[in-house]
Amino acid sequence: MSESSLSPRRPRRSSPRAARTGDKRVRILDAAVRVFAKKGFHATRVSEVAKAAGVADGTIYLYFKSKDELLVSLFEDRVERLLAFLHSELPRVTGAAEKLRRIIELQLGLLEGERDLAEVVTVILRQSTKLMKEYAAPKFTAYLDAIARVVAEGQASGELRGDLSPHLAARAIFGALDGITMTWALGKADRGGLVRAAGQLAELVLRGLAPLDGAVATGRGA
Amino acid sequence: MSESSLSPRRPRRSSPRAARTGDKRVRILDAAVRVFAKKGFHATRVSEVAKAAGVADGTIYLYFKSKDELLVSLFEDRVERLLAFLHSELPRVTGAAEKLRRIIELQLGLLEGERDLAEVVTVILRQSTKLMKEYAAPKFTAYLDAIARVVAEGQASGELRGDLSPHLAARAIFGALDGITMTWALGKADRGGLVRAAGQLAELVLRGLAPLDGAVATGRGA
Amino acid sequence: MSESSLSPRRPRRSSPRAARTGDKRVRILDAAVRVFAKKGFHATRVSEVAKAAGVADGTIYLYFKSKDELLVSLFEDRVERLLAFLHSELPRVTGAAEKLRRIIELQLGLLEGERDLAEVVTVILRQSTKLMKEYAAPKFTAYLDAIARVVAEGQASGELRGDLSPHLAARAIFGALDGITMTWALGKADRGGLVRAAGQLAELVLRGLAPLDGAVATGRGA
Amino acid sequence: MSESSLSPRRPRRSSPRAARTGDKRVRILDAAVRVFAKKGFHATRVSEVAKAAGVADGTIYLYFKSKDELLVSLFEDRVERLLAFLHSELPRVTGAAEKLRRIIELQLGLLEGERDLAEVVTVILRQSTKLMKEYAAPKFTAYLDAIARVVAEGQASGELRGDLSPHLAARAIFGALDGITMTWALGKADRGGLVRAAGQLAELVLRGLAPLDGAVATGRGA
DNA sequence: AATGAATGAGTATTCATTCAT
DNA sequence: CATGAATGAATACTCATTCAT
Numbered sequence: 001m002s003e004s005s006l007s008p009r010r011p012r013r014s015s016p017r018a019a020r021t022g023d024k025r026v027r028i029l030d031a032a033v034r035v036f037a038k039k040g041f042h043a044t045r046v047s048e049v050a051k052a053a054g055v056a057d058g059t060i061y062l063y064f065k066s067k068d069e070l071l072v073s074l075f076e077d078r079v080e081r082l083l084a085f086l087h088s089e090l091p092r093v094t095g096a097a098e099k100l101r102r103i104i105e106l107q108l109g110l111l112e113g114e115r116d117l118a119e120v121v122t123v124i125l126r127q128s129t130k131l132m133k134e135y136a137a138p139k140f141t142a143y144l145d146a147i148a149r150v151v152a153e154g155q156a157s158g159e160l161r162g163d164l165s166p167h168l169a170a171r172a173i174f175g176a177l178d179g180i181t182m183t184w185a186l187g188k189a190d191r192g193g194l195v196r197a198a199g200q201l202a203e204l205v206l207r208g209l210a211p212l213d214g215a216v217a218t219g220r221g222a
Numbered sequence: 223m224s225e226s227s228l229s230p231r232r233p234r235r236s237s238p239r240a241a242r243t244g245d246k247r248v249r250i251l252d253a254a255v256r257v258f259a260k261k262g263f264h265a266t267r268v269s270e271v272a273k274a275a276g277v278a279d280g281t282i283y284l285y286f287k288s289k290d291e292l293l294v295s296l297f298e299d300r301v302e303r304l305l306a307f308l309h310s311e312l313p314r315v316t317g318a319a320e321k322l323r324r325i326i327e328l329q330l331g332l333l334e335g336e337r338d339l340a341e342v343v344t345v346i347l348r349q350s351t352k353l354m355k356e357y358a359a360p361k362f363t364a365y366l367d368a369i370a371r372v373v374a375e376g377q378a379s380g381e382l383r384g385d386l387s388p389h390l391a392a393r394a395i396f397g398a399l400d401g402i403t404m405t406w407a408l409g410k411a412d413r414g415g416l417v418r419a420a421g422q423l424a425e426l427v428l429r430g431l432a433p434l435d436g437a438v439a440t441g442r443g444a
Numbered sequence: 445m446s447e448s449s450l451s452p453r454r455p456r457r458s459s460p461r462a463a464r465t466g467d468k469r470v471r472i473l474d475a476a477v478r479v480f481a482k483k484g485f486h487a488t489r490v491s492e493v494a495k496a497a498g499v500a501d502g503t504i505y506l507y508f509k510s511k512d513e514l515l516v517s518l519f520e521d522r523v524e525r526l527l528a529f530l531h532s533e534l535p536r537v538t539g540a541a542e543k544l545r546r547i548i549e550l551q552l553g554l555l556e557g558e559r560d561l562a563e564v565v566t567v568i569l570r571q572s573t574k575l576m577k578e579y580a581a582p583k584f585t586a587y588l589d590a591i592a593r594v595v596a597e598g599q600a601s602g603e604l605r606g607d608l609s610p611h612l613a614a615r616a617i618f619g620a621l622d623g624i625t626m627t628w629a630l631g632k633a634d635r636g637g638l639v640r641a642a643g644q645l646a647e648l649v650l651r652g653l654a655p656l657d658g659a660v661a662t663g664r665g666a
Numbered sequence: 667m668s669e670s671s672l673s674p675r676r677p678r679r680s681s682p683r684a685a686r687t688g689d690k691r692v693r694i695l696d697a698a699v700r701v702f703a704k705k706g707f708h709a710t711r712v713s714e715v716a717k718a719a720g721v722a723d724g725t726i727y728l729y730f731k732s733k734d735e736l737l738v739s740l741f742e743d744r745v746e747r748l749l750a751f752l753h754s755e756l757p758r759v760t761g762a763a764e765k766l767r768r769i770i771e772l773q774l775g776l777l778e779g780e781r782d783l784a785e786v787v788t789v790i791l792r793q794s795t796k797l798m799k800e801y802a803a804p805k806f807t808a809y810l811d812a813i814a815r816v817v818a819e820g821q822a823s824g825e826l827r828g829d830l831s832p833h834l835a836a837r838a839i840f841g842a843l844d845g846i847t848m849t850w851a852l853g854k855a856d857r858g859g860l861v862r863a864a865g866q867l868a869e870l871v872l873r874g875l876a877p878l879d880g881a882v883a884t885g886r887g888a
Numbered sequence: 889a890a891t892g893a894a895t896g897a898g899t900a901t902t903c904a905t906t907c908a909t
Numbered sequence: 910c911a912t913g914a915a916t917g918a919a920t921a922c923t924c925a926t927t928c929a930t
Contacts (some may be wrong), residue, residue, distance in 0.1 A: 204427075576789065
């Protein structure tokens with residue numbers, strides 16, 4: 001997970017112009033995460049983001065259509081990258097239980113060390129009603145479905161207990177991840193806090209989803 | 223739970239005037255829940271709440287100091303009542319597992335049938351950065367602590383497994399409840415959906431927290 | 445023409461509230477004429493109109509949807525009243541030549557003493573491309589048609605020469621009125637200037653439109 | 667009038683570079699006429715003119731000091747050329763009546779086929795309050811004076827009736843020309859419309875200005 | 889208490905203009 | 910000369926809040 005920086009795809013600039021351009025967009029997004037996390041979406045003035053990014057107010061509108069669009073772009077640049085990373089990692093893992101553990105580890109691990117981003121994802125994104133209802137909802141649904149599918153596979157193979165709704169389980173897991181991240185981001189946000197939480201949450205969830213005959217598949221040996 | 227209306231303690235006024243007064247305050251809060259749920263906190267105009275409540279714009283300021291204060295009052299009137307209800311119910315229950323089950327049932331059961339309130343609690347409240355950081359955070363902390371205490375008691379008595387942090391467990395449970403409620407409120411919000419979810423979530427959580435020796439204490443018989 | 449004030453229909457206020465309301469709308473329109481005439485439409489700030497009217501900026505938006513709408517309302521309140529007055533006066537006059545003379549006298553007479561309004565009508569109204577193309581054009585067309593109809597009637601009765609297009613004559617007359625008004629308003633705007641101009645323009649136009657046999661019908665005796 | 671192109675004095679450049687330079691200035695002015703006529707002065711963005719001219723935004727500022735200055739230059743390049751042409755043509759004509767007829771024919775004839783320019787002259791130029799008050803007013807005055815001088819000469823020689831103010835007559839003639847051009851430009855702008863109008867307007871005006879004894883000097887034969 | 893007309897502070901966004909390349 | 914990315918001043922409009930009635 002060490003290589004899993006959330007901004008690994010910054011385009012390699014060759015021409016000076018591309019450098020400046022790419023630079024500005026990235027600087028604005030980085031500044032937006034910081035300022036939004038600190039003051040909230042609505043309380044943040046566009047001019048504050050501009051100042052934090054070291055650009056003029058108008059420059060922001062060369063890269064983003066509006067303040068709302070800036071939040072959407074933040075979502076796309078960060079959250080979708082996170083989701084894409086998850087999707088690329090999961091196939092490497094065998095077994096539903098192990099996949100769920102990996103989901104938990106990755107989601108919490110990726111946000112560890114990015115407190116501002118964690119706050120943006122768990123709190124700020126929800127402050128734009130428009131973003132929530134029009135844009136983000138389908139993404140969340142897709143993510144929930146992906147988790148539910150893993151659970152359903154585990155149930156089919158007998159690896160997980162079959163008496164729980166996969167979708168309920170998915171929403172519970174996602175909610176737990178979200179709640180843990182939010183309280184961490186809004187609270188002390190101690191180093192290693194999320195990684196430790198990941199291990200414990202995995203224990204809780206995998207035990208809770210284990211077959212009822214007593215054989216517990218925690219994904220770590222018997 | 224039939225008596226668990228979220229507004230059972232409205233003091234019965236005797237004089238007509240007092241009655242009208244209380245009436246207006248209640249009408250405004252009810253209208254606020256509806257309008258906030260529909261449009262979000264920031265996109266809602268005070269005049270819209272006034273219109274929905276059937277009062278003049280200025281009247282709202284006779285009962286609430288500001289728009290933010292209206293949201294705070296909503297929180298106090300609804301969420302705190304919910305929490306208080308939980309606290310009054312829990313002592314009637316014996317055993318940590320059974321208490322956790324009851325918490326899950328109550329929180330989800332109380333919001334079933336109050337979709338707008340569910341959306342306000344899970345989404346709208348977070349749209350006011352001020353409310354989140356200055357007011358609600360300590361309440362959430364208190365609630366998390368209450369849950370954590372139940373878990374810790376269960377661990378002490380051997381009723382629950384002792385290798386998980388009570389606070390982590392509490393945050394996971396709260397997050398799961400929150401996530402389930404949010405997706406329900408933002409989605410179909412089918413009748414009975416939350417009650418069914420409560421049973422399944424209890425199964426998942428209690429199994430996940432059961433002692434590791436295989437003896438599962440679901441709180442329902444052995 | 446002495447009674448022909450351009451604002452005679454200010455609604456008689458009975459209730460105090462209506463009084464304030466009517467007052468504000470009228471004050472804003474009066475202020476708008478003054479400020480628009482002085483600085484032009486685009487160079488005028490809404491706040492300047494508000495200040496000149498002695499109201500708050502926001503108050504303007506209680507009476508007018510936008511700055512453009514304010515100009516449209518000015519048009520309706522003033523120009524249309526002028527046109528309506530013309531239409532009510534013309535039937536009292538007999539003979540095409542005399543009607544044309546009356547049109548010229550009324551249009552110039554009504555603006556005499558209202559220099560700001562004259563400037564608004566001849567210059568400012570044309571500064572809003574939107575107003576010109578979407579709103580005012582049909583009004584001007586209707587006015588031109590009315591003049592052309594008078595000319596056509598005179599031609600049919602033999603009172604006016606028949607070899608000129610009524611529409612061309614109408615456009616020429618209107619243009620002359622407009623040009624005279626504009627140069628008067630932008631220039632010295634001397635007292636009586638427009639009234640004197642009216643007499644001379646009538647002489648010029650009526651002679652120009654007289655039958656070619658040498659009998660000149662100036663509308664004032666032989 | 668065939669040689670009366672409105673841009674006949676563009677100096678023929680010899681060196682390619684100078685050619686390109688002159689080219690750009692001309693292309694920008696041509697583009698400005700088109701775009702201004704279509705959208706109005708204020709609604710037109712400098713970048714739109716640049717795009718229509720096929721140059722970069724900044725290039726416009728190599729040839730014109732500002733957007734206002736661009737309009738002024740348009741005026742100078744087109745309107746003044748028109749006026750200069752008039753002045754060079756008039757001396758070739760003998761007699762006040764014939765000179766007035768020529769003025770009318772030239773002004774309308776030159777704009778026939780240049781609808782966009784006609785709209786710019788009659789509408790757009792007035793949208794810049796600054797241009798109107800600071801720059802164009804004296805030019806118009808000079809033009810009006812020139813016409814008035816022709817009328818006065820005709821009055822002195824007995825060719826025109828002496829009872830009308832030369833300045834009033836000039837303003838009426840100019841207004842009629844302006845009004846006819848404007849309605850033509852904003853309306854159908856039919857081919858030949860202005861040329862036909864010229865003939866009729868000349869008839870109207872010259873008859874209107876003819877000596878009162880019945881001898882009509884239309885400038886065409888007796 | 890209730891009203892709702894009036895207020896005016898507050899801000900996202902535009903676009904003429906500049907200047908480094 | 911030419912470019913067009915960057916600038917930042919400038920402003921119409923909104924809406925929470927007030928207060929005279």
